[in-house]
Amino acid sequence: MTIGSFYPPQRTLMGPGPSDIYPQVLQALSRPTIGHLDPLFIGMMDELKQLLQYAFQTQNTFTIAVSAPGSAGMEACFVNLVEPGDKVIVCRNGVFGERMRENVERCGGEAVMVDNAWGEPVAPGLVEQALAANPDAKIVAFVHAETSTGALTDAEAIAKLARQHDCLTIVDAVTSLGGVPLLVDEWQLDAVYSGSQKCLSCVPGLSPLTFSQRAVDKIQSRKTPVQSWFLDQSLVLGYWSGEGKRSYHHTAPVNSLYALHEALVLLQSEGLENAWQRHKDVHLELREGLEKLGIEFVVDEACRLPQLNAVHIPDGVDDALVRKTLLERYNLEIGAGLGALAGKAWRIGLMGYAARSENVALCLKALETTLK
Amino acid sequence: MTIGSFYPPQRTLMGPGPSDIYPQVLQALSRPTIGHLDPLFIGMMDELKQLLQYAFQTQNTFTIAVSAPGSAGMEACFVNLVEPGDKVIVCRNGVFGERMRENVERCGGEAVMVDNAWGEPVAPGLVEQALAANPDAKIVAFVHAETSTGALTDAEAIAKLARQHDCLTIVDAVTSLGGVPLLVDEWQLDAVYSGSQKCLSCVPGLSPLTFSQRAVDKIQSRKTPVQSWFLDQSLVLGYWSGEGKRSYHHTAPVNSLYALHEALVLLQSEGLENAWQRHKDVHLELREGLEKLGIEFVVDEACRLPQLNAVHIPDGVDDALVRKTLLERYNLEIGAGLGALAGKAWRIGLMGYAARSENVALCLKALETTLK
Known part of the structure; x- marks a missing residue:
């Protein structure tokens, strides 16, 4: 047995956590x-x-x-x-x-x-x-x-x-x-x-x-x-x-x-209120893009978390294969469903440093290409 | 309230842990x-x-x-x-x-x-x-x-x-x-x-x-x-x-x-046996130097840990002042006594990366100077 150092890749973390680290x-x-x-x-x-x-x-x-x-x-x-x-x-x-x-x-x-x-x-x-x-x-x-x-x-x-x-x-x-x-x-x-x-x-x-x-x-x-x-x-x-x-x-x-x-x-330094607003703004960008892809949210708008977007996996889509492709081709992690939502939903996180327009753009384009 | 980033100094950690990190x-x-x-x-x-x-x-x-x-x-x-x-x-x-x-x-x-x-x-x-x-x-x-x-x-x-x-x-x-x-x-x-x-x-x-x-x-x-x-x-x-x-x-x-x-x-990579031997060798270096300073061990030689050296604080020495001086002047941390040994002993760690001759030399010279 000889085990060497571990060098992780640079992922974009848009699952339910851990999120992208500053x-x-x-x-x-x-x-x-x-x-x-x-x-x-x-x-x-x-x-x-x-x-x-x-x-x-x-x-x-x-x-x-x-x-x-x-x-x-x-x-x-x-x-x-x-x-x-x-x-x-x-x-x-x-x-x-x-x-x-x-x-x-x-x-x-x-x-x-x-x-x-x-x-x-x-x-x-x-x-x-x-x-x-x-x-x-x-x-x-x-x-x-x-x-x-x-x-x-x-x-x-x-x-x-x-x-x-x-x-x-x-x-x-x-x-x-x-x-x-x-x-x-x-x-x-x-x-x-x-x-x-x-x-x-x-x-x-x-x-x-x-x-x-x-x-x-x-x-x-x-x-x-x-x-x-x-x-x-x-x-x-x-x-x-x-x-x-x-x-x-x-x-x-x-x-x-x-x-x-x-x-x-x-x-x-950012200020709490600004951080809350940023999560909200970026969530709206993501929502707009997902809706264009025909992807629907699990949670009603009134009580939807901006930082954790649970969405229904479209009919006929291979859950595991999509997540694997996002990870391997784009180094992008989104979350699987958990418990009652396993296999039925994805969880797209926009948490902290991950709540940025560039993350939304990557996620939307990668999803669009992968789902084609 | 505005709090900035925290920049710790580079200490040499020869207490009971944490030890010097590789x-x-x-x-x-x-x-x-x-x-x-x-x-x-x-x-x-x-x-x-x-x-x-x-x-x-x-x-x-x-x-x-x-x-x-x-x-x-x-x-x-x-x-x-x-x-x-x-x-x-x-x-x-x-x-x-x-x-x-x-x-x-x-x-x-x-x-x-x-x-x-x-x-x-x-x-x-x-x-x-x-x-x-x-x-x-x-x-x-x-x-x-x-x-x-x-x-x-x-x-x-x-x-x-x-x-x-x-x-x-x-x-x-x-x-x-x-x-x-x-x-x-x-x-x-x-x-x-x-x-x-x-x-x-x-x-x-x-x-x-x-x-x-x-x-x-x-x-x-x-x-x-x-x-x-x-x-x-x-x-x-x-x-x-x-x-x-x-x-x-x-x-x-x-x-x-x-x-x-x-x-x-x-x-x-070092090998377990080599690591054990290194701890022992460096402990013997420390022991020799401490004995020259007239400092005695708490534990009998037969069951003494090489990596954790509990020693009696010499009579008349101000425990807290010595440790403070070591820390502030030499950036060197040694451990205080704990429980029944509080105020009566120091604990000098030689653990892992801290078990090096340069650490022993620093500790002995700093102690010698401070105890004068």
Whole structure:
């Protein structure tokens, strides 16, 4: 066995993530590694917290990046906020709502499911019914932007209902953060997690996370220990608090955090509102082109995510062959369907640095040629 | 608030990790990101598995890198192998044995502690006594190379005892992998986890992990689901198996995995035995110089780790001031003491790319000047 270095090609990443990475982020990634307790590193972590607060539009003191992918960010919310026996209303309109259910049950909680069809947003009316029928529910969990279908749910409305019934909210913002408005404080969301590799256009492997004071209070009043040591946020809190001494919890993924810092510096420099507008504008360019090709969207216009375009695969088209051709001939990745949409839909991502007119032009021309 | 890019200095990392990173690894890290389901990425993952098998000296089919730091690798072992009510013999001779105890208890297991003093290895005789006194024990857990003290435990001997009592072993090899002999198959270890940022000289954030067939059998015969979704290896197994279709579990930390691949290509190129010898040779250089400075080791020579040199802070020396001076004047990081050794010891790492004569020379001269 002799294995040599791996040299990946330059792809254009227009799937459901990872998205195209900003060149500046890749540069930041390979800067010299320093120790995770180095005063300069700790200074960077303080900045990173401020930058994450900006991205999430929150003043939450507890705003961090979990040292693992978005699915660990999801789990961090559930293991910290759900105690055995807790009833959680889980909204399911795609893959990630189902994953939330699995998380609740592994925490010993009871999941009450609110189902909407794949491609639809979560219906506030159904959530209200579930809350009325389950006055002992403690949490409402839902996905803001369903990566498996491209549907956007009205997070503000769901969170308002949850508050009226004295429930906390757990919100999956993996695909929404940086791509569409997400106003954690204004909408009074309680536990919100995201991913580095979607609209932030950072490398995959980190999960931005923010907890409201209500969520922190719930953690601090737990009767049972958090079942995960690695994700126990009461242990991590000390590290990120910025109040005096940082205690050692685990070795931080130093270089990935450089990259996230850089991605957020770029977001701050562009401005959140401008980034949202850019995603929208580029989505409209893509939509126009796809419609000319006779390709139809899975999700109604009113709740369509600009950054994740799920479209029906035209009749008679070989799904796998088209994606293979795009990849091999054009170095262009688009996403396959997932779960109920497997083989039936493509997911075309316009996330972060991928949300550019040149990407749309490439994608449209490559699709046009390949589908002929 | 306007925050600019972060430019870390070039440090020499001679603490307990992260260690100095190979320049080639930093280069690999910033290669173009491709999708985690891209056929070329999957090909790289197959190579990575082979490279990890070489590093661990195992043929275990289940040999992977957990997408999170070593403490998540530890947790992956416990949550998959310990079921509620299981009795686990946990050997504690430093910080990480104590963390194992916390893991066992969070899994609903019962930890039977075997204690040795900080700086001593785990005594096989004590393990044997615990096994005799607890015939219902199912697992023996211990740390091969204690990062908090620099002591090396005889993993082969402990594993032999465990097998004689029909127990599985969980072995922390975070600091040992690549630095001292670790022969997973020959020693018949069952669940072994490590870290990317120690003797492999890769960036922090990944945890190499290997399970024997006995460990896989135990996972597959569990009566209760694994409490963690993210770390449930029965879900991850499909992704790494290399048998046909890779199913989506979580988004792999693509660029960090490029880096680990490159670090392991370098290890393969050097040869494991040569890497062990290099760590030993450079350790002897450091030892000679430290002895000339009148600095004494915490750990007896017989079980001293070459890659992690815990030394007593000389009387009357200001611990924090010395480390600050080394860092600020020489850009040299050495490690503080941890736990029982806080304020009493320094930990000088010679791990992976840091195990070079030029690092020893810098460290000795800088210490000599600073201690004057």
